[in-house]
Amino acid sequence: MLAEAQGCLGCHRSYSAAEIPNPGSRWGSVPRFAAGNARMYAESRREIAEFIRFGAPRSWLDDPAAAARLADQPVRMPAYGGSLSPDEIESLVAFAASVERVGSFPDGVEDxxxxxxxxxxxxxxxxxxxxxxxxxxxxxxxxxxxxxxxxxxxxxxxxxxxxxxxxxxxxxxxxxxxxxxxxxxxxxxxxxxxxxxxxxxxxxxxxxxxxxxxxxxxxxxx
Ligand code: HEC
Ligand code: HEC
Missing domain, CATH: 1.10.760.10 (Cytochrome c-like domain)
Structure with a gap:
């Protein structure tokens, strides 16, 4: 599986394992996948794609306080944009969105x-x-x-x-x-x-x- 081959699961542990501490980061640890905390980080598939391509959503990178926090924290999400093909990124976004259930419910709810x-x-x-x-x-x-x-x-x-x-x-x-x-x-x-x-x-x-x-x-x- 691509997420395994790319080392994603080394940082994003499985739900049964303990989270890796990450003092100084927004929530203090590296999020586990499928633990129900995706929306504390990414609200949409677009933001998940930004995490994978740039290592953080654009809104964080453009905000000086958030950028300073990222620069200081011990564990940082790598930017995979330069080393993976668009297809590979798309399949990782699909994987992360499905385990995180992001996008399973439309962001712009009409009813x-x-x-x-x-x-x-x-x-x-x-x-x-x-x-x-x-x-x-x-x-x-x-x-x-x-x-x-x-x-x-x-x-x-x-x-x-x-x-x-x-x-x-x-x-x-x-x-x-x-x-x-x-x-x-x-x-x-x-x-x-x-x-x-x-x-x-x-x-x-x-x-x-x-x-x-x-x-x-x-x-x-x-
Ligand atoms: C070196 C450790 C590390 C690796 C390797 C890593 N990440 Fe991350 N990732 C993080 C950290 C840390 C965050 C949380 C953002 C923060 O606090 O800086 C994060 C956040 C995310 C998020 C948004 C939060 C969430 O729970 O949905 C997604 C999606 C994500 N990573 C996907 C991936 C994918 C896919 C891979 C493999 C291609 C990967 N990550 C590899 C450390 C890592
Ligand atoms: C203090 C924790 C807590 C809060 C807050 C809470 N629940 Fe629950 N809920 C539980 C637990 C634990 C169960 C499992 C049933 C049990 O064993 O008591 C449950 C069961 C349920 C169930 C049936 C089982 C299922 O598959 O989900 C529904 C529906 C439910 N809760 C809805 C809600 C709604 C709606 C709210 C908010 C208005 C809510 N709960 C707030 C702890 C909570």
Whole structure:
């Protein structure tokens, strides 16, 4: 695989490995791929391409404070623009965008409820447990899979069959169907992080907006 051959994975460790510390950099470490933090760096495929070609997005390189930060940090993203062909860069962008799920959801969201749902999910802290844009994967010791589930993956449908179950999850922090399963309860009492109940914090309309955002994001990432 090209990303492996080019040494990308030497710096961008797999999700199960520890991140490489990078003191002085924007977030203090070298981001792992698929850890749900892509959008802390790159908002779009264009910015991912700029990372790979120039070692940083243009907006960072053009900003004196960001450029000074880059010059000082121990680990720096190399610029591959001079050594890889446009096709190779394109395939690395496709690889990074897919593991990072950037571009799986359009940046310029047109539907108002969908855009509002995404903004609400961010404001309400859903991303701090479910990953940026619901990409999942934040550790949850003692839980069934060992991490907090996302909204996009294949097993979302097992935990949330429909809108009614979604409402239960968010309003009550649980699912009556799953709570009846002893194996599930075994993990629920042990896990470190649990789903909070938002009953007093979200209106019906806000809940519906978040649901339409999740549905749109799931459709876009299929
Ligand atoms: C020498 C270490 C190093 C190597 C090798 C490296 N990167 Fe990076 N990369 C970084 C650092 C550090 C950042 C974060 C930007 C910062 O804080 O300066 C980054 C950021 C990124 C980002 C944006 C952040 C994210 O998580 O999506 C992408 C995409 C990326 N690199 C892709 C690649 C690809 C593809 C390769 C191989 C062609 C590669 N990198 C090789 C160090 C490296
Ligand atoms: C404190 C961390 C935390 C926050 C904040 C949080 N969740 Fe959760 N959520 C969880 C955990 C952990 C689970 C897994 C179910 C369980 O075992 O309790 C979960 C489960 C879910 C589920 C069902 C499982 C799945 O596949 O995703 C949905 C839907 C959900 N949360 C939506 C939301 C929404 C929407 C918000 C914001 C309004 C939110 N969560 C905020 C931790 C959190």
């Amino acid at each position: 108002e409820a969908v855009a509002e749902g995404r903004a609400l999910a961010r404001e309400q802290g859903c991303f701090s447990c479910h990953g940026v844009d619901g990409s999942g994967g934040l550790p949850n010791p003692g839980s069934l899979g060992g991490f907090t589930p996302g909204f996009l993956g294949g097993n979302f449908g097992d935990m949330v069959r429909d809108r009614a179950e979604f409402r239960e999850w968010v309003l009550d922090g649980t699912s009556r169907r799953l709570a009846g399963n002893p194996a599930v309860r075994f993990f629920w009492v042990r896990q470190r992080v649990s789903m909070p109940a938002y009953r007093d914090r979200l209106t019906d309309e806000q809940l519906e907006a978040i649901w339409s955002w999740i549905e749109a994001a799931r459709t876009a990432s299929e």
